[in-house]
Amino acid sequence: MAEQPHFGERLVRAVTARGSCVVLGFDPDPIFFPPSILSRHAEQSLLERAASATEEVGAALVEACAPFVVAVKFQLAYFLALGPAGLATLQRLIRLAGGMGLLTIVDGKPGDIDATAAAYARALIGRFQWPGDGSTEVLGADACTVNPYLGTDSVRPFLEWVDTSGKGLFVLAHTSNPSAGEVQHLPLAGGKTVAGAVAGLIGRWAAGRFGPSGFASVGAVVGATYPEVVGEMRRELPGIWLLLPGVGAQGGQVEALGPAFDRRGLGGLVAASRSILGAWRTHPGGELRWEEAGAEAARRLRDQVNDVRGGA
Ligand SMILES: O=c1ccn([C@@H]2O[C@H](COP(=O)(O)O)[C@@H](O)[C@H]2O)c(=O)[nH]1
Numbered sequence: 195m196a197e198q199p200h201f202g203e204r205l206v207r208a209v210t211a212r213g214s215c216v217v218l219g220f221d222p223d224p225i226f227f228p229p230s231i232l233s234r235h236a237e238q239s240l241l242e243r244a245a246s247a248t249e250e251v252g253a254a255l256v257e258a259c260a261p262f263v264v265a266v267k268f269q270l271a272y273f274l275a276l277g278p279a280g281l282a283t284l285q286r287l288i289r290l291a292g293g294m295g296l297l298t299i300v301d302g303k304p305g306d307i308d309a310t311a312a313a314y315a316r317a318l319i320g321r322f323q324w325p326g327d328g329s330t331e332v333l334g335a336d337a338c339t340v341n342p343y344l345g346t347d348s349v350r351p352f353l354e355w356v357d358t359s360g361k362g363l364f365v366l367a368h369t370s371n372p373s374a375g376e377v378q379h380l381p382l383a384g385g386k387t388v389a390g391a392v393a394g395l396i397g398r399w400a401a402g403r404f405g406p407s408g409f410a411s412v413g414a415v416v417g418a419t420y421p422e423v424v425g426e427m428r429r430e431l432p433g434i435w436l437l438l439p440g441v442g443a444q445g446g447q448v449e450a451l452g453p454a455f456d457r458r459g460l461g462g463l464v465a466a467s468r469s470i471l472g473a474w475r476t477h478p479g480g481e482l483r484w485e486e487a488g489a490e491a492a493r494r495l496r497d498q499v500n501d502v503r504g505g506a
Contacts, residue, residue: 198360201337202409205362205435206460208264208297214496215455215503217299218259219439219467220287221269222248226472228481245279248272252287255471256294258485259492266291267437267465268335270302270318281333288335298335299437303366305341305348312351319352319361337362339415339437342392349399356403356411362435363412365396367427370417370440389423393430400434408433409460415439416454418446418464425453428461436462441495442469448498455503464499466491 198204209215224232227247235246256266268287273280288298304314316322318338321329340352342365355361368378368389378389386394393414400410413435416427420440427436436454440446441464454462470491474480477487 198336200405201356201360201362201411202403202413202433202435203405203407204297204336204360205264205463206405206407206409208295209460209463212264213500214262214264215459215463215499216263216492216496217265217267217437217463217465218256218263218296218470218492219267219269219301219465220252220255221467221471222252222272223468223471224248226468226475227251228474228484230481241277242279245276245283248276248280249283249286251471252283253290254485255488256287256291256296258489259470260291260294260296262489262492262496263296265297265299265336265463267299267301267439267467269467270300285333288333292334292336297337297362299362299364300333300335300338303339303341305343307344308347308351311344311348315351315355319363320355320359337364337413339364339366341366342395346395346399353399353403353412361411363399364415364435364437365392365399365412367393367396367414367431367436368416368420368423370419370444370446374417374420390426390430393427396434397431400431404433407460410434413437413463417444418448418451419444421447421450421453424451424462428453428456432456434461437465438462439465439467442466443472448495449502451499452502452504457504459500459503462499462503464495466495470495 235243273284323329400412418438418440473491474484474487
């Protein structure tokens with residue numbers, strides 16, 4: 195098994211080399227596919243047809259956006275919704291993106307007891323092990339997201355792949371959705387909120403996992419729709435990569451994300467999905483130039499993020 199270098203360091207190098215802190219999100223909802231692609235593959239069953247269209251759209255979008263992004267975040271739910279062909283499609287798209295030098299993240303947010311978490315970890319970033327007969331990579335992403343609600347023993351199996359295989363982990367710290375505060379803003383004894391307590395745990399899980407550039411392989415997901423929380427998390431978690439979904443379709447503003455970055459212009463990763471895949475719907479070229487529309491949206495986002503991150 196080829197050892198990958200430390201994930202936090204790989205991110206530092208990739209962001210610096212590519213001049214981009216943008217993560218292309220791929221959430222393959224067919225309502226955002228150009229109609230010409232939907233009408234293809236008609237000879238296949240419905241789910242197989244959807245998987246073929248997803249692969250075609252995903253491959254073209256990743257290729258078109260590659261010059262402007264540092265990583266691709268694949269939303270696991272959409273691939274599961276395609277049935278058995280969906281996971282094979284996801285596996286091939288992860289390999290394709292990796293072959294283009296992009297880091298890959300599977301956004302599945304599992305959270306379960308230790309034994310089950312270990313199976314999730316093997317599936318997303320690890321290897322399947324057959325007792326006494328070796329192991330093989332499953333999805334083979336560079337990193338995944340995880341839900342910390344069950345606490346340390348549910349996150350530990352993922353940390354083992356971080357430590358042994360150079361993988362990365364992004365732990366939900368404060369989500370982007372409108373109802374996030376129902377639980378995450380609840381006050382705890384001592385003045386912290388639930389999200390603040392999770393940030394404390396993330397700091398503990400990252401400890402000992404920092405690379406020479408000062409960045410850890412354990413990161414945090416913080417919704418870009420709560421910019422004040424982004425600033426708080428940056429102060430609470432120095433050297434932790436913040437994965438920031440919520441710009442574009444959810445209304446988060448790039449201009450408010452400056453506090454995510456350190457003096458070197460590092461530390462924030464701005465993720466956008468629907469606003470890139472669906473960009474053709476408002477592009478003058480329409481569906482005929484849908485890849486170009488996606489690439490333009492990614493380039494624009496890269497430039498906006500570079501304006502706010504300084505140090506670039
Ligand atoms: O707090 C969170 C955590 C994860 N996400 C995921 O990011 C994308 C957002 O898609 P857009 O189309 O750019 O809104 C999606 O996969 C979410 O599951 C999030 O939005 N917020």
